[in-house]
Structures are given as structure tokens and as C-alpha cells.
Amino acid sequence: MPGRSALFGWLIGWWLLSSAGLAAPTPKSYQASSPDKTTRIEVTIDDHKALVYRVWFADEPVLTWSALGVELNSVAVGPNTVVKKQRVMKHTESFAWRLGENDVIHNNYTELTLDCLSGSVTYQLVARVFNGSVAFRYVLPKQAGTDFGKVRQELTTFVLPDAHTIYQYNEETVFTPTALADLQKTCDFPATLTNGRLFLSIGEADNTSYTKAVLSKGAPPNTLAVSFRKNSVLTKETFQTPWRTVSVATSAIGLHAFSDLPLRLCPPSSQPIPDWVKPGKLIRSSLTTQGGLNCIDFAATHNFQYILFDAGWYGAEFRTTSDPTQVIPAIDLPTVIQYGKAKNIGVILYVNRVALRARLDELLPLYKQWGVAGLKFGFVDGLTQEGISWLVPAIKKVYDHGFILDIHDNYKPTGLSRTYPNLLTQEGVRGNENNPDAFHNTMLPFTRFLAGAADYTFCYPNTNRYFTDNLYKSKLQVSKGQQLALSVVYFSPLQAIFWYGNPTDYNDEGEIEFFKRVPTVWNESHYLAGEPGTFISVARRQGTTWYVGSAAGLMDWSGTLPLSFLAPGKRYQATSYEDDGTGGIQKRVAEVGPGDTLPISLKAKGGQALILDQKQ
Incomplete structure (x- = not known):
């Protein structure tokens, strides 16, 4: 019966195919997409039973299947994972800042x-997908009979x-621009990468008690792996890692759209930002009473808000015998503080x-009694878990005391500034006191500043010291115009200006009047043009006034800047501060509107700063 034989053969074939499918089912994929659907994370269990992920942007893979997990003592969490449950939620929020x-x-x-189970360990992978970004972290809840011990390494x-x-x-x-295939050193977060078509930033957020992590070259080609800068991480009964972020x-x-991503990933403060948290500009004082008084006068007439007594005001800073409750005889600190209060200028120590x-617990109430406005922490340990675990509670103590x-x-x-808004800025950058070159200066907006504010400590030259002292003159690698411009390009709510300057040495008000006007916080910001290490132009608004900073790298840069960010139907007076070709600053004035384009032509290492005042 040929018909019955054909039917029997078909049934046998169907059974074999079905059996093969049952033996090797397609792994389940767990996915979440950004609100605008352009960005997606996909998580699954690979052939080795390990939890892995990949990231998509505009239907293009930004990361291919990559490892997830941590190694606890001798137990690896991530391999041999079973996903027990998934939850997806949407979050919509806007907050004033x-x-x-x-x-x-x-x-x-x-x-x-x-919700995952890896061997006997229960853990969670939490991922958030923003427009253009993905963030994820590991959460290990308390579980009976389990001592996590140490995180010896991340498997990410x-x-x-x-x-x-x-x-x-x-x-x-x-x-140092380096091909991944040639990478020998580690790289800090945030790390910027490009394949010539897309630009990626791999970063970190909400590190309150972890160690410093870095990126190192992974075993497969084109792979970066999370490594620890110094040591393993001691865990608590319940703990979570910092967020790892990928922006494209x-x-x-x-x-630049992702420079506030770390803020978005940290919990908010328990109260609104207090009025005493005031951004502003500072000038560093010499370690004398008269130096402090002179700086206060300068600050008051140049729209600065603070002066700083830096290392040495209580003696040699690294000696345990130096007493931070006692001021050196050369400084009458109560007189300086009271003089500052009379002129609405705060003193930072x-x-x-x-x-x-x-x-610290002794100093904070004492400094509050003295009338100090703020503190600058020096040579903290941001490289180890012990150092970071000490630092974050210290930030809170400073916040609770009103500094x-x-x-x-x-x-x-x-x-962490979202949680503790008194933390206005931090260094973690090769700043101007090291006088980096124009390549470095035009790299920073695309790298370090994606993590948040940085105190660059501007060392603007003056006629009485900078150009007569060969020690400083030999180090100056960029123009005055570039330094003016970078005060707009670089974001820091607390901005140190004239780092090496004595206020009595600045006798050219026409050159430094831009510093008098430029704010340190903004209502609106736009990166207008730029390429890493080549050039950068940034526009920022406070009120109805716009400020534009443009800087060139090691080569000349010419182009045009669109002014479409200006208010429709309004005209503006544009005041330009730019290099005059002889080591000084020249000022030009023109009228512009939102339909105009602004020609720009900068010499290598040069810069231009603009103020655009809305006309009535």
C-alpha cells in the first residue's frame, strides 16, 4: 500500500524533527527597548549555560554577545544560570537640576x-534602556547560608x-588613541571608542562602596573586559555593583547627550537642593591675611563667589603633626572670613x-563655627574599595553640616552629586596646572567630561608673572583665547580661575572681563561641532544670554557655526573675545540672529569666546 507507506514516512520525519527540537530548544531571549525604540538590550543563556547580552542601536549590533556576571570567592555567578522570572517596567520622569x-x-x-539562579546563588540582573544608552548592574540579595565573601573579579x-x-x-x-588589537594598558571609565561610523562611551554610575574598575583588553578579538584597578571587593549580606553603561x-x-546619565542612574537627594548650595567661581589666595583680603576684593569686583586657602594653611599637609584646627600665624582667618561675609564672598578650606x-568628625562642626563656606578634599583614595567606602559617607557628613x-x-x-548636591565638582582630570596641550584639551569634552563636572583649575596668565617667569612661560601650550573658550566648554559648577595668579597682577580688565561674566551653571547647552582631539565648539545659555566657546587642537580649524539655537525672532549683540596674534585678546562686536551662521577661523592651539546678548 504505497499511500500508507508514504504517510508512515512522513510521520517518521515529523517525529525526528520534533525530537531534535525538544533536545535543543532555542534559548529564550529577554529584551527591553528604549522609549524611542532605537536602542535595545537582549539577554539570553548561551550554549555554555552562561548569561550573555548584546546591544542594538538603529537595528545595528553595537555589542555582540558579551559575558555577564561576577566571581565570588571561588563561585562564579553568571555561568550555569537559570532565569526564574522577568519583569519589565517603564519609567518616565523629568526633574529640575x-x-x-x-x-x-x-x-x-x-x-x-x-531574577536568576546561578548554582546555589540567587541574583538579579537589572538593565535600563534609555534613548541611546544601556545600563546594567548585578544585585545580590541576602540569602540564607550564603557568605558571598569577596568579588574577586567581574566577568562583564x-x-x-x-x-x-x-x-x-x-x-x-x-x-592615546589606540586600536583595540594593540591595547596593552588599561583604560579608565568613561572610555570613548569609535569605528569611524559610530561613537561609544562605556561608563560607570553610582559607585558608593565598590572598588575602582577599569577596562582591559579581553581574550576574544575586539573585546574589552572589566578589571579591578587594585583589589577585590568585600561584600555585605546584600550588595549591588555600580552600573555599567554603554552609550552610542x-x-x-x-x-554629550549622555553626560548626565550618571546623575539619572543615582538616587535623588532626600530633600530639595538647599539654598546654601551655591555654584560659582573661585580664586586661590596666597597664604597670608592680606592675600585673602585682596582675593576677596578681586572676587567681589569680578563676580566671583569664593576664595580658597589651599594646601599649607594649617602646615605641611602630609604631616600628622600638622593641626587642621590651627591656622598658621601668617593668616588671620577670622578676619578674612568676616571680610568675605561682608562682601558675600565665601571662604573654602x-x-x-x-x-x-x-x-573629620571634629573638623566639620569647628569649621561651621568659624563660618567656612566649603571644603576641598585633597589626595583622597579613589582607587580602592576602602577609599571609596570612606569617601561617600564623608561626602554625606559634609552635606549634613552645610558645606x-x-x-x-x-x-x-x-x-553622586544627585544624591549629595553639595558635591559641586571634582578633579580626576589632567588639569591646567599641568598645562596640557591643545590635543588633550580638545579630547576632554568627548571623554572625561562625559562622567560629569571636572575642576580644571584654569591658570590664565598675567603680565606681571606668567610672561616674566620662564618656569610658567615654558609650560604654556595654548593661547589665552583658548583658555577663555574652555571656561564655557568645560562644565563645573565650581570653577577655579587664575590658579597661579595674584589678583593684584591682573591689570588688563579688557582681557579678563569674559571671566567676570561667564556663569558656571546653565539653563541649556548644545555641542555645536567637534571631533576628538581636533576641535570643539559649545553653546550654553543662562537666562536670555548665550555663551559660545570654541577651541582648536594642534591644527588650524575653519568652519561655520549655525546659530539656530538662538530664540526665534530675536536679535543678539555678539561680543567676541579672540586671540590677536601677538599673545593678547582682541574684542569685536557684531549683530546676529537665529537664521545666521557664524564663520570661525582659529589658529592651532587657539580659541574664541563669545557672549550673545539678546537685544530688547
Whole structure:
């Protein structure tokens, strides 16, 4: 019966195909997409039973299948994972932020939470997908009979689909563009990469008690892996890692949209930003009473808000015998503080780590009694879990006592200013006191400043010292116009200006009047044009006035800037401060409107600063 034989053969074939499908089912994919649907994370269990992820942008893979997990003592969490449950939720939020680059921050994302079991360990992978960004972290809840011990390493990797260049740097070093295949050193977060078509930033947020992590070259080609800078991480009964973030843009300037991502990933403060948290500009004083008084007079007449007594005001900063409750005889601090209050100028005091670690709880109420406005922490340890775990509660103590704060040296931000808004700025950057070159200056907007504010400590020259002292003159690698411009390009709610300057040495008001007007926080910001290490132009608004800073790298830059960001139907007086070709600044005035384009022509290492005042 040929008909029955054919039917029997078909049934046998169907059974074999079905059996093969049951033996090797397609792994389930867990996904979440951004509100605008352009960005997507996909998580699954791979053939080795390990949890892996990939990231898509505009239907193009930005990361291919990459590892997830952590190694706890001798137990790896991530391999041998079973996903027990998934939850997807949408979050829509906008919050006012008067200490930033824009006065409103939009925090919209889709969150994917996977409840997982890896061996005997229960954990969660939490991922948030924003327009253009993905963030994820590991959460290990308390569980009976389990001592997590240490996180010996993270298993997180970032596998790129093709060859990329990374702008390698560490802490306060220079940037070195390096092919991933040739990468020998580690690279700090945030790390910027490009394949020539897309630009990526791999970052970190909400690090409150972890160690400093870095990126190193992974084993497969085109792979970066998370490594620890110094040591493993001691865990608590319940703990979570910092967020790992991946942001992508079709242009280098497009990455600026994610400079507030660390803030969005940190919890808000328990109260509105207090009135005493005041942004502003500062000038550093010499360590004398008269120096402090002169700086206060200068600050009052030049629209500065603070002066700083830096290292040495209580003696040699690294000696345990130096007493931060006692002021050196050369400074009558009560007189300076009272004089400052009479002119609405605050006094900030530097305190080194040696004194901070030993006596912070004693110093804070004392400095409050003295009438100090803020503190600058020096030489903190931002490289280890122990250092970071000490630092974050210290930030809270400073906040609770009503001081603004600036943290210097190797610490970089991870968004904690949203939780503790008194933390106005931090260093973690190769600043102007090292006089970096124009390549470095035009790299920073695309790299370090994607993590948050940085205290660049501007060293604007003056006629009485900078150009007569060969020590300083030999180090100056960029023009005066570039330094003016960078005060707009670089964001910091607390901005140190004239770092090496004595206020009585600045006798050319026409040159420095731009510093008198430029704010440190903004209602609106736009990156207009730029390429890493080549050039940068940034426009920022406070009130109805716009400020534009443009800087060239090591080569001349000519182009045009659209002024479409100006208010429709309004005309503006544009005052330009630019290099005059002889080492000085020249000022020009023109009238412009939103339909105009602004021609720009900068010599290598030069810059231009603009003020656009709306006409009535």
C-alpha cells in the first residue's frame, strides 16, 4: 500500500524533527527597548549555560554577545544560570537640576529585571534602556547560608562587532588613541571608542562602596573586559555593583547627550537642593591675611563667589603633626572670613586626606563655627574599595553640616552629586596646572567630561608673572583665547580661575572681563561641532544670554557655526573675545540672529569666546 507507506514516512520525519527540537530548544531571549525604540538590550543563556547580552542601536549590533556576571570567592555567578522570572517596567520622569548643563533632566527608560539562579546563588540582573544608552548592574540579595565573601573579579565584557579605536587614559594622564588589537594598558571609565561610523562611551554610575574598575583588553578579538584597578571587593549580606553603561551616537558631539546619565542612574537627594548650595567661581589666595583680603576684593569686583586657602594653611599637609584646627600665624582667618561675609564672598578650606581620615568628625562642626563656606578634599583614595567606602559617607557628613565640596586628585564622579548636591565638582582630570596641550584639551569634552563636572583649575596668565617667569612661560601650550573658550566648554559648577595668579597682577580688565561674566551653571547647552582631539565648539545659555566657546587642537580649524539655537525672532549683540596674534585678546562686536551662521577661523592651539546678548 504505497499511500500508507508514504504517510508512515512522513510521520517518521515529523517525529525526528520534533525530537531534535525538544533536545535543543532555542534559548529564550529577554529584551527591553528604549522609549524611542532605537536602542535595545537582549539577554539570553548561551550554549555554555552562561548569561550573555548584546546591544542594538538603529537595528545595528553595537555589542555582540558579551559575558555577564561576577566571581565570588571561588563561585562564579553568571555561568550555569537559570532565569526564574522577568519583569519589565517603564519609567518616565523629568526633574529640575539647577546645578547642571541643562535646568531640566529627562530620565525616561525601560527597565528589565531578571531574577536568576546561578548554582546555589540567587541574583538579579537589572538593565535600563534609555534613548541611546544601556545600563546594567548585578544585585545580590541576602540569602540564607550564603557568605558571598569577596568579588574577586567581574566577568562583564563588551564585545564589539568590528575593529575600534579607544582613547586610552588613566586618571590624570594624557590620551592615546589606540586600536583595540594593540591595547596593552588599561583604560579608565568613561572610555570613548569609535569605528569611524559610530561613537561609544562605556561608563560607570553610582559607585558608593565598590572598588575602582577599569577596562582591559579581553581574550576574544575586539573585546574589552572589566578589571579591578587594585583589589577585590568585600561584600555585605546584600550588595549591588555600580552600573555599567554603554552609550552610542552617530557623531562625537552626540555623546554629550549622555553626560548626565550618571546623575539619572543615582538616587535623588532626600530633600530639595538647599539654598546654601551655591555654584560659582573661585580664586586661590596666597597664604597670608592680606592675600585673602585682596582675593576677596578681586572676587567681589569680578563676580566671583569664593576664595580658597589651599594646601599649607594649617602646615605641611602630609604631616600628622600638622593641626587642621590651627591656622598658621601668617593668616588671620577670622578676619578674612568676616571680610568675605561682608562682601558675600565665601571662604573654602583645603584639607588633606591625612587630616580628613583622622579628624573629620571634629573638623566639620569647628569649621561651621568659624563660618567656612566649603571644603576641598585633597589626595583622597579613589582607587580602592576602602577609599571609596570612606569617601561617600564623608561626602554625606559634609552635606549634613552645610558645606559645598570639591574633591581633588584621582577621584572621578559617578553621579553622586544627585544624591549629595553639595558635591559641586571634582578633579580626576589632567588639569591646567599641568598645562596640557591643545590635543588633550580638545579630547576632554568627548571623554572625561562625559562622567560629569571636572575642576580644571584654569591658570590664565598675567603680565606681571606668567610672561616674566620662564618656569610658567615654558609650560604654556595654548593661547589665552583658548583658555577663555574652555571656561564655557568645560562644565563645573565650581570653577577655579587664575590658579597661579595674584589678583593684584591682573591689570588688563579688557582681557579678563569674559571671566567676570561667564556663569558656571546653565539653563541649556548644545555641542555645536567637534571631533576628538581636533576641535570643539559649545553653546550654553543662562537666562536670555548665550555663551559660545570654541577651541582648536594642534591644527588650524575653519568652519561655520549655525546659530539656530538662538530664540526665534530675536536679535543678539555678539561680543567676541579672540586671540590677536601677538599673545593678547582682541574684542569685536557684531549683530546676529537665529537664521545666521557664524564663520570661525582659529589658529592651532587657539580659541574664541563669545557672549550673545539678546537685544530688547
